[in-house]
Amino acid sequence: EVQLLESGGGLVQPGGSLRLSCAASGFTFSSYAMSWVRQAPGKGLEWVSAISGSGRNTYYADSLKGRFTISRDNSKNTLYLQMNSLRAEDTAVYYCAKDLNLIAVAGDYFDYWGQGTLVTVSS
Amino acid sequence: DIQMTQSPSSLSASVGDRVTITCRATQSINSFLNWYQQKPGKAPKLLIYTASSLQSGVPSRFSGSGSGTDFTLTISSLQPEDFATYYCQQTYSTPPWTFGQGTKVEIK
Numbered sequence: 237e238v239q240l241l242e243s244g245g246g247l248v249q250p251g252g253s254l255r256l257s258c259a260a261s262g263f264t265f266s267s268y269a270m271s272w273v274r275q276a277p278g279k280g281l282e283w284v285s286a287i288s289g290s291g292r293n294t295y296y297a298d299s300l301k302g303r304f305t306i307s308r309d310n311s312k313n314t315l316y317l318q319m320n321s322l323r324a325e326d327t328a329v330y331y332c333a334k335d336l337n338l339i340a341v342a343g344d345y346f347d348y349w350g351q352g353t354l355v356t357v358s359s
Numbered sequence: 360d361i362q363m364t365q366s367p368s369s370l371s372a373s374v375g376d377r378v379t380i381t382c383r384a385t386q387s388i389n390s391f392l393n394w395y396q397q398k399p400g401k402a403p404k405l406l407i408y409t410a411s412s413l414q415s416g417v418p419s420r421f422s423g424s425g426s427g428t429d430f431t432l433t434i435s436s437l438q439p440e441d442f443a444t445y446y447c448q449q450t451y452s453t454p455p456w457t458f459g460q461g462t463k464v465e466i467k
Contacts, residue, residue: 273403273458280461281395281403281446286454295454298360331402343409344450345393349402 238262238348240332245353252322258315258332266310269335272317274328289338322357329354361385361449365459371467378434380462382447387427391451394432398443
């Protein structure tokens, strides 16, 4: 059974940093690209970032302007999202999601999602 | 970036109704369009991929159609468990990928 378990969320002050983790099980982690998707309170879904199965290819939403870094440790079956210079508008539930393919390509979709972890940016 | 616009933003319907949600892209995305369902406090769930393919385990009352810039999600006979918010997502080419703003289906 595929399981994705996010952790690392919490309350952080504006300008601060946070690292989210997503522990994966039930599938060959290194064979699939992974993504982060976030959802601000009461708002819609926003794709944040993706990373290929090897970790060599990374992609980001333009709105992040270099503040976030996605990475993965295939030996630990874990996906990460390092978030720096956090702003109030980064407050959201952050989901990790498993992609269909090894690399993020046209026609991809998210077939499994974690339960999400809440990040609150506030003073 | 490709922008996705869903309509309507919300709708009220009764059990048994046929429901149609549309999604429009700002440029052609071929058939690289997915649909997700999200219930309050839960993660999204994949319903339809590449515009018209039904994800395993999803009831056949859900269907998708379209290509290019205009797409449709149809629920042929709305069931109580279908009251949720629905999102389209384009995965045309490599990321960035984008979601529509969502359509909330409420009980009439």
